[in-house]
Amino acid sequence: MDFRRPEMFDFHGVQMTHYFTDNWEKVQNFRARPDDIVIATYPKAGTTWVSYILDLLHFRQTDPEREATVPIADRVPFLELFLPSLYTPGAEMADALPTTPRIIKTHLPVQFIPKTFWEQNCRIVYVARNAKDNVVSYFHFEGIEKMQPEPGDWSSYLQRFKDGKMVYGSWYDHVRGWWEKKQTHSRIHYMFYEDLVENTGREIKRLSSFLGLSTSEDEKAKIREAVHFDVMKDNPLTNFADDVTLDAPVPQFMRKGKVGDWKNHFTVAQNEQFDEHYKQKMKNTTLQFKTEI
Ligand code: PPS
DSSP: OOOOOOOOEEETTEEEOGGGTTTHHHHHTOOOOTTOEEEEESTTSSHHHHHHHHHHHHHTTTOHHHHHHOOHHHHSOBTTOOOTTTSOOHHHHHHHOOSSSOEEEEOOOGGGSOHHHHHTTOEEEEEEOOHHHHHHHHHHHHHHBTTSOOOOOHHHHHHHHHHTOSTTOOHHHHHHHHHHHHHHOTTEEEEEHHHHHHOHHHHHHHHHHHTTOOOOHHHHHHHHHHTSHHHHHHOTTTTTTTOTTBOSOGGGSSOOOOSSGGGGTOOHHHHHHHHHHHHHHTTTOOOOOOSOO
16 A cells, blocks of 8 residues: 655644645646535544444435445545545545535644635534543544544654644634624534534434424434444445454444543642643633533
């Protein structure tokens, strides 16, 4: 396989790797349709989980064949992904999606979203996850994902996270940037990983209503079952079993799916320093996260 772990570089003020910038012109010139739905997140915030919920809300009943055969990465293409030796570029896949609506995944910070999505007034679902669990999940993922830079050791990784030297840049800027945009843009549904863990049924209901759907109670219950961590972990269509860039046996993409796993990683000192730094970075915002439930 002709790919290797990339270097990060500064891309318009955000750390990126070439796998997500090489197709920039096509991504920026993407032509959205008004009914396209975007799922946007900082990496490891619950993208796959919410992508699957959105897909099931729209297509579980009308297209059972798709439900039984099409992997999540093909149902919900990753817009800026460009690794043509292995995958059809995300922008091409998104363009060619046969469904209505098309559901499209991105990790781009708000300032990089192609303008077509604003012009077409598309619905956007943004999922945010608390910083501590997010960095832990990202750390483990980079250990196994050969398309990402080497994570190095935990304590330097945590420092890098605080400094914003991560692929897709600063978590703080990402979650805040989208939060600020949401204040003036009604077609953004800003949701939290922790809420989804705490009450999946309630969040599915909110999503259904944001999408303008009238999903029955029975259907919502079926979706809730299908998107349970253990079920998605066992489902080869959602657990990235065939992902050739993952250097690990199947279960590791679906790692733990918990709120509060950070407690198994942060030392007391790291936690205190993190909290102090967090306070500075997150002052002057109304955005609040739960780090335990
Ligand atoms: S990616 O690669 O950025 O698209 O990853 P992403 O899907 O955003 O995030 C992966 C984390 O989400 C967890 N996950 C879930 N948690 C609870 N329930 C369900 N159904 C679920 N599906 C995915 C996954 O386990 C990763 O979190 P960690 O903490 O590493 O387990």
